[in-house]
Amino acid sequence: MGRRLGLIIGVNTYQDATFRPLQFAETDARAFAQWLVHARGGNWNPADVQVVLGTDATRELLETLLTQICLNLAASEDLILIYFAGHAFIDQVSGDGYLACSNTRYQQSGSGLHLLSFASQLMARSPAAQILCILDCFQSGSVWNMRRGSQFDYRPLLGPTLQSGLQKMQGRLFYCTCRGNDTAPEVSEKNLGSFMYRLIMGVGGPALDPTTGQITLQRLHAFLFEKLSEQHRPQVFGQEPRPIVLVGEMPVFKTGALNGNGTRPGGVLAAAGSPLASQALAGSSVAQLSPSASGMGQATMATVEQNRLLQCQQMLNQARQLVLMQNLQQAYQLAETILQIHPTFVDALILKGQILGAIGQFQEALDAIQQVVEIDPNNALGWSMAAALLANTGQLAEAMTAADRSLSLDPSNSETISIKEMIREKLAERDADTGKRSRLRPPQKKPRDTGKSFSLAAGIHLLALIVGIAGAFLPLLVPAIPQLVSFLLESLSLAVLTVNAWRGTYLYGFKRILIPVVFFLLTAGLLAALTSGLLSTRFAIKPTYDFLINHISSFSLLTPMVMMILWIAAAALFPLLAGLVGLIAGALARALSKRK
Helix, strand or coil, X not given: CCCEEEEEEECCCCCCCCXXXXXXXXXXXXXXXXXXXXXXXXXXXHHHEEEEEHHHCCHHHHHHHHHHHHHHHCCCCCEEEEEEEEEEEECCCCCCEEECCCCCECCEHHHCEEHHHHHHHHHCCCCCCEEEEEEEEEECCHHHHHHCCCCCCCHHHHHHHHHHHHCCCECEEEEEEEEEECCECCCEECCEEHHHHHHHHHHCCCCECCCCCCEEHHHHHHHHHHHCCCCCCCEEECECCCCCEEECCCCCCCCCCCCCCCCCCCCCCCCCCCCCCCCCCCXXXXXXXXXXXXXXXXXXXXXXXXXXXXXXXXXXXXXXXXXXXXXXXXXXXXXXXXXXXXXXCHHHHHHHHHHHHHCCCHHHHHHHHHHHHHHCCCCHHHHHHHHHHHHHCCCHHHHHHHHHHHHHHCCXXXXXXXXXXXXXXXXXXXXHHHCCCCCCCCCCCCCCCCHHHHHHHHHHHHHHHHHHHHHHHHHHHCCCCCHHHHHHHHHHHHHHHHHHHHHHHHHHCHHHHHHHHHHHHHHHHHHHHHHHHHHCCCCCCHHHHHHHHHHHHHHCCHXXXXXXXXXXXXXXXXXXXXXXXXXXXXXXXXXXXXXX
């Protein structure tokens, strides 16, 4: 039984301003890929579908992936589906058609994907039984405008040589729809391009064969041809009398030998009147599509896997930047796209869990993190996140077990230590509410506050404050360091400061409020010095002022500077407030204990 292999590409913006930005190309590609792998959609194997979006869709990467899927992955009974949403153009000198990659230059057509080379060197030589190439393109350039026979004609892009060659190959189709051109803008429905919206509507029911349970391109084409306007109505190039099954049981193919020039035997044309029937240009000669030297070299499995991981890592970095910008929805969508490409990519699962946890969807976040610890049982961060999420869903015993597992892997992780302490406190509160005596229950008498414990608490507070300030200064000192590092250091330090202040006053009473008070005064003084240095040279401490002015003017680090000031303000205020809350909570807990 053959497989279905997919390469889904979408590009909205380009380095070359000649290609106007598109609105729905990447959205359409993402939606199509999600439908293909969804259990209630195409039910394709997610590992067999690769997605390339935006700036990642460079000519170099796409050539490698196309070579891999056509020549190295495909077998004799497989179906290959290639979907491209973006710009397409025609070279002004040769008249050949090209697909515009994210780094393509209009005046340098060689920086795009050459369709004739793709057909002759990959489609013709591939062992796959069927190759369906869907072009959902914006028709760009004056050459296309001059050569088209009608407003949305696709024939100029493929040209007579490629069209004639397709008639010599069975099972090789170009399925083309016009996203727009200079005279017609993109058209959308429900935040998708019109073609993609109708395609998904068609495969959702109307194109289904109730007898076989299959969805074939032939049935889908009949639906689209009726429902779409002239602009988006598909144009078909090539011939394939056999059904192209997109959903349902794959057919069994009897493949013949290749001709000596690498093409497949022709002679079997689509039936007359069939929706997929395609006529060659009258009077055109049959081209010999023989393989020739090209930039599309043979890619090894290791190279493609490395490119796939690199693509995922690049998308992950973009998602993390979106999180820092508080654009959680786009970050989540990007994480989902990564997981479609690489379902076991642990870092993407962790990011997905963090985003879901941040918006309060704790159970969904826990599901993602449980996948992390199943894939990598020695992932300390995964167990730490599991502990926090289990605690948030009320599963305190399981949360304590997860925290212990995380600390066994990384004993020095202060954040996990804080999470475990929080779980202890929640267990104590629960036991107090149910009247059970527990070793975790707040003591009836206030614990003795020794000088050693006081000094230790003050030292922890000072160390956390220094680490946090260092994290806040990192973007100023070393701009090349990712902002995520600074964000993590600041968050961790602020958590330790707050927990340390709350715990001290809760357990030991009024004396411990001195620690957050003293550090509040020190931090407030530092904050005043920094803000005065930014606002007036007269009140600035000159060495600090000179350093800040030199770095801000050199590297435009005003935003990190403002974030640093906000963090110092939070580091001064939050521990003091936590200490006051802990003082009141501890007094109430001891009073309740005495009553009982």
